[in-house]
Amino acid sequence: KQWYQRRVREAVVSTQSTGGQGDDYENMLPLFKSDELMFGYAKIVTGDDMSKREKFVMICWSGADVGLVKRGKMITLRQEVDEIFTQRAKVIEASDVADLSLESVKDQLIKAGGAAYGSSTS
Numbered sequence: 001k002q003w004y005q006r007r008v009r010e011a012v013v014s015t016q017s018t019g020g021q022g023d024d025y026e027n028m029l030p031l032f033k034s035d036e037l038m039f040g041y042a043k044i045v046t047g048d049d050m051s052k053r054e055k056f057v058m059i060c061w062s063g064a065d066v067g068l069v070k071r072g073k074m075i076t077l078r079q080e081v082d083e084i085f086t087q088r089a090k091v092i093e094a095s096d097v098a099d100l101s102l103e104s105v106k107d108q109l110i111k112a113g114g115a116a117y118g119s120s121t122s
Contacts, residue, residue, distance in 0.1 A: 003028045005059075008037035008077055025105075029097050034063040037074055039081045041088070044102070046109050055089040055109045058082075064095045089113060 004021045005028055022028065025042050032038055040059035047053045060078055062071050090112045094100050 003040060003042040005031055005038060005040040008039070008074075025102055029100055032059075032061045032063070032094075032097055032100070034095075035065040036063050037061065037066055037070060037077070038063075039078075041085045042105075044105055044109055046106055046113065053113075055113065056085070056087055057105055057109060058085050058088045058091045059100060060091060060093045062093070062095050066095075 002023050003025055025044065028040055028042065032040070038059075038061040040061065042057050042059070044055050044057055045052055046055050058081070060074065060081075062074055090105075090109050092100065092105065092108065098104075
């Protein structure tokens with residue numbers, strides 16, 4: 001699978017089918033709702049024509065309509081999720097789906113990963 005997502009219910013990260021998983025990153029984005037706390041974990045392929053790399057990104061979603069008290073609980077819940085998803089190149093905190101476009105996430109992963117050599121000239 002390319003991505004995995006879980007909603008937060010009653011200050012607990014749900015392990016029931018209240019999130020999702022799938023093969024296409026773009027299919028995960030509509031699941032982020034403005035009134036929910038959610039966590040996402042996705043595999044993104046980056047690189048250039050010389051080398052492709054699989055990078056993992058964790059998304060900490062706090063929708064724009066989530067109250068302050070509930071947002072505060074996100075800190076504790078994130079610690080739990082950090083223990084589960086230890087392999088990642090980047091953590092993205094977002095409240096706007098536009099910040100999670102595939103292009104934006106790839107750009108952030110490339111910047112976090114260091115050298116990006118681009119196309120070969122030989």
